[in-house]
Amino acid sequence: MLSLERVTKTYRLGAFGLQKLIAVRDVSFEIGERQIVSLIGESGSGKSTIGKLILRLIPITSGKICFEGTDISTLNGQSLKEYYRRVQGVFQDPFASFNPIFKADRIFRMVHDEFYPEMGAREWTEKVEATLRAVGLNPPDVLNKFPHQLSGGQLQRFLVARALLLDIHLLIADEIISMLDASTRVDVLNLLADLKARGLSILFITHDLSLGYYISERAIILYRGRIVEMGPTDKVYNRPLHPYTEMLMEAVPRLDRKWEKEIRVEREGGLAGSEGNGCVYASRCPQAMDICTQEEPDLREAEAGHFVACWAR
Amino acid sequence: MLQVENLTVYYKTIRGYVQALEKATFTIADGEIMGLAGESGCGKTTLGHSLIHLRPPMNYIEGRVVLDGREVPVWDMEQMQEFRYRHISLIPQYAMNALNPTRKIGKMIAELLESRGVNFDEVLPELKRRLDLVQLSHDVLKMYPIELSGGMKQRTVMVVSTLLNPSLLIADEITSALDVSTQKAVCEMLVEFRDQGFVKSTIIITHDISILYQIADSILVMYAGQLSEKAPTETIFQDPRHPYTKMLIGSLPKVGVRHQEERLLGIPGSPPRLLNPPAGCRFRERCPVAFDRCVEVPPFLEISPGHSVACWRAY
Numbered sequence: 001m002l003s004l005e006r007v008t009k010t011y012r013l014g015a016f017g018l019q020k021l022i023a024v025r026d027v028s029f030e031i032g033e034r035q036i037v038s039l040i041g042e043s044g045s046g047k048s049t050i051g052k053l054i055l056r057l058i059p060i061t062s063g064k065i066c067f068e069g070t071d072i073s074t075l076n077g078q079s080l081k082e083y084y085r086r087v088q089g090v091f092q093d094p095f096a097s098f099n100p101i102f103k104a105d106r107i108f109r110m111v112h113d114e115f116y117p118e119m120g121a122r123e124w125t126e127k128v129e130a131t132l133r134a135v136g137l138n139p140p141d142v143l144n145k146f147p148h149q150l151s152g153g154q155l156q157r158f159l160v161a162r163a164l165l166l167d168i169h170l171l172i173a174d175e176i177i178s179m180l181d182a183s184t185r186v187d188v189l190n191l192l193a194d195l196k197a198r199g200l201s202i203l204f205i206t207h208d209l210s211l212g213y214y215i216s217e218r219a220i221i222l223y224r225g226r227i228v229e230m231g232p233t234d235k236v237y238n239r240p241l242h243p244y245t246e247m248l249m250e251a252v253p254r255l256d257r258k259w260e261k262e263i264r265v266e267r268e269g270g271l272a273g274s275e276g277n278g279c280v281y282a283s284r285c286p287q288a289m290d291i292c293t294q295e296e297p298d299l300r301e302a303e304a305g306h307f308v309a310c311w312a313r
Numbered sequence: 314m315l316q317v318e319n320l321t322v323y324y325k326t327i328r329g330y331v332q333a334l335e336k337a338t339f340t341i342a343d344g345e346i347m348g349l350a351g352e353s354g355c356g357k358t359t360l361g362h363s364l365i366h367l368r369p370p371m372n373y374i375e376g377r378v379v380l381d382g383r384e385v386p387v388w389d390m391e392q393m394q395e396f397r398y399r400h401i402s403l404i405p406q407y408a409m410n411a412l413n414p415t416r417k418i419g420k421m422i423a424e425l426l427e428s429r430g431v432n433f434d435e436v437l438p439e440l441k442r443r444l445d446l447v448q449l450s451h452d453v454l455k456m457y458p459i460e461l462s463g464g465m466k467q468r469t470v471m472v473v474s475t476l477l478n479p480s481l482l483i484a485d486e487i488t489s490a491l492d493v494s495t496q497k498a499v500c501e502m503l504v505e506f507r508d509q510g511f512v513k514s515t516i517i518i519t520h521d522i523s524i525l526y527q528i529a530d531s532i533l534v535m536y537a538g539q540l541s542e543k544a545p546t547e548t549i550f551q552d553p554r555h556p557y558t559k560m561l562i563g564s565l566p567k568v569g570v571r572h573q574e575e576r577l578l579g580i581p582g583s584p585p586r587l588l589n590p591p592a593g594c595r596f597r598e599r600c601p602v603a604f605d606r607c608v609e610v611p612p613f614l615e616i617s618p619g620h621s622v623a624c625w626r627a628y
Contacts, residue, residue: 042492151583181352183580186564193572214566251497253523255567
């Protein structure tokens with residue numbers, strides 16, 4: 001349904017834009033119908049950049065993003081609006097997504113005015129209330145309130161409801177769980193699973209590995225703008241192939257296994273893309289060989305559907 | 314050893330008192346790392362801060378704090394000056410981003426020590442030894458905070474805040490802004506500092522319970538300003554007695570659990586407002602096993618050695 005082909009994004013930095021920061025480099029992957037794909041990476045790995053590129057919030061530097069066969073960079077005017085009917089995003093901080101001086105349900109009215117101007121008021125109210133119930137909210141409790149009167153979980157569900165008012169096929173969920181409390185985050189996760197059952201595809205962007213495992217069938221591990229490993233979630237988690245993924249899986253605090261006792265301070269590397277040649281992980285990798293600093297490994301299929309970019313494999 | 318008895322702290326607002334911490338009673342043994350867990354707004358940061366820096370709008374209502382047999386005058390900002398940093402040290406949330414950007418790290422430490430009447434040069438060898446321990450180069454002393462990565466800054470803050478071997482260290486959300494790999498290193502340092510005797514008792518405040526499972530000896534769960542349960546870490550996970558603890562543990566996604574196989578459940582509802590909260594157990598409106606008795610506040614009672622709980626159903 002959605003495919004990324006060798007997508008690269010370079011940001012210009014410094015006073016005159018003289019420095020370059022490669023945030024995402026040569027990233028290719030696909031999201032199929034009714035799939036939840038986790039995009040997992042630490043801060044600075046480029047995971048949010050990929051979400052923004054898919055939502056066309058920032059221009060792409062090179063490569064191509066196709067949605068149902070159409071290159072999204074060619075869209076404009078009416079066709080772009082049609083795209084946004086199908087693809088919507090929800091972001092990390094629910095409080096920052098609302099204008100605090102307006103009531104929270106203003107976002108629904110804006111969707112109405114922009115996308116359904118012909119729909120009558122009564123019909124629209126029914127549609128909004130049905131959608132709110134679909135995301136597990138009770139309309140009288142949450143309508144006609146200011147953002148500060150609602151909890152983070154309620155606001156986040158508001159935003160999902162706003163996306164669902166449109167006929168969306170793909171939801172970009174960028175860290176939508178991380179600001180929520182433990183007791184409510186599971187509800188939002190379950191909501192995503194229910195949406196998938198109703199035919200939606202979701203790109204679930206997260207830094208929290210246990211959330212990715214709970215919800216997704218495919219996982220993509222990013223490191224400094226490169227995909228280092230991707231494949232079915234259980235394979236990536238239970239039999240990681242890339243040394244970086246191995247390190248992540250070992251370091252993530254789990255509830256079923258304690259850390260092995262050792263103090264290992266990770267070597268710190270430079271900025272993304274500043275190394276030039278070689279594997280992005282080579283400077284931190286315990287298994288690095290000569291070739292790792294000279295040539296960049298391509299993403300290769302190690303077993304059915306399970307890809308890894310590592311010379312040691 | 315830290316003993317807290319009936320500590321009650323309210324926030325004074327125009328509309329009345331926000332009852333953020335209600336009759337907290339617990340002890341932390343020497344060498345114990347206690348995790349303080351709960352949702353945002355449950356009073357965990359209020360509890361941590363009231364032990365060292367109880368300033369307006371926080372209002373001391375009642376209770377006492379005893380550290381190593383000595384009364385700690387938490388209600389008196391002036392007298393607390395003697396305890397701060399020397400005996401009780403706090404790493405506040407976002408501390409690593411609060412390092413003075415115009416001072417080199419070494420200069421900053423020297424000024425800090427001077428303000429406590431300690432000679433920097435006397436402490437320097439020990440400081441260097443500890444930097445080695447956390448695998449930081451001595452060069453950081455000559456660097457500005459901007460030159461360090463997040464993990465390095467957090468490690469620096471940890472070394473600085475424990476330099477005078479405080480009896481109690483309060484670490485407020487020190488891992489939440491860090492990457493998974495750095496997070497683990499910082500957590501292991503807390504354990505190492507305890508093992509080396511740099512600090513006696515540690516309170517780790519965090520919303521991330523899986524971190525506590527890894528390093529805490531005991532966990533104290535708070536809900537809406539009241540203590541719900543305190544027990545050794547294994548007990549909290551294996552045999553929780555308070556319904557809130559049970560539901561909280563049950564709602565955590567674990568690696569190995571997928572929604573198709575095991576659908577986790579959240580806790581319906583939301584915490585009460587702490588301005589004029591309802592009487593009795595504050596969890597009762599969300600509690601599946603609440604009954605008549607719950608309109609009275611359940612006492613925080615020890616039901617087995619080291620395991621205390623505040624629930625009428627658990628005694």
